[in-house]
Amino acid sequence: MYSENYAKGTITRAMLILTLLTVVALAFNEAQAQTPPAPKKILVVYFSRTGNTAEVAKQIHASVDSDLFRIEMEDPYPGDYEATKTRARNEQESGAKPALKTKVKNIESYDVIFVGYPIWWGTIPPPIVSFLSQYDLSRKTIVPFCTHGGSGLDRSVDEIKRLCPKSTILDGLAVLGRNAKAAKNDVADWLRRIKIKK
Numbered sequence: 001m002y003s004e005n006y007a008k009g010t011i012t013r014a015m016l017i018l019t020l021l022t023v024v025a026l027a028f029n030e031a032q033a034q035t036p037p038a039p040k041k042i043l044v045v046y047f048s049r050t051g052n053t054a055e056v057a058k059q060i061h062a063s064v065d066s067d068l069f070r071i072e073m074e075d076p077y078p079g080d081y082e083a084t085k086t087r088a089r090n091e092q093e094s095g096a097k098p099a100l101k102t103k104v105k106n107i108e109s110y111d112v113i114f115v116g117y118p119i120w121w122g123t124i125p126p127p128i129v130s131f132l133s134q135y136d137l138s139r140k141t142i143v144p145f146c147t148h149g150g151s152g153l154d155r156s157v158d159e160i161k162r163l164c165p166k167s168t169i170l171d172g173l174a175v176l177g178r179n180a181k182a183a184k185n186d187v188a189d190w191l192r193r194i195k196i197k198k
Contacts, residue, residue: 047117
């Protein structure tokens with residue numbers, strides 16, 4: 001009789017402990033589900049010669065909680081359009097990476113990096129190549145945007161994927177240069193589409 005009662009008591013205690021553990025686990029899971037994920041830290045980076053890309057970058061910055069960073073060169077392109085065109089073309093053909101004057105000191109702290117640029121000869125300009133090459137952007141989300149004269153994003157996204165093979169590349173935005181100042185609605189629609197802004 002004693003053994004039987006002891007066995008019953010042991011089983012009852014075991015069931016009680018199991019029930020308590022189940023309740024604790026359910027409460028923990030519920031608390032975890034109610035805790036919102038930490039917001040992603042966003043950086044908007046851009047290179048702009050005429051100001052069109054800068055305009056779009058500022059519209060993105062105004063629409064999302066982000067930091068804004070302008071890429072500047074140690075040896076800026078000349079004011080003359082033809083001279084800039086010749087130099088940039090030579091840099092592209094030779095694979096040159098011009099030295100940058102500005103650097104992001106805490107790039108590792110960002111989860112999402114918008115990268116803005118004008119389209120030059122169908123792709124990203126050399127300063128963007130320099131920027132993407134000098135940081136480890138693995139496991140970060142890169143969001144391309146560009147201004148252009150009619151080509152759209154062209155080959156630029158493929159080049160970004162080549163330079164950042166371990167990054168996640170979202171769908172980019174292409175804005176006609178002459179429409180940059182009036183692009184707010186296009187920017188807002190795009191941000192919602194890529195789920196950066198509700």
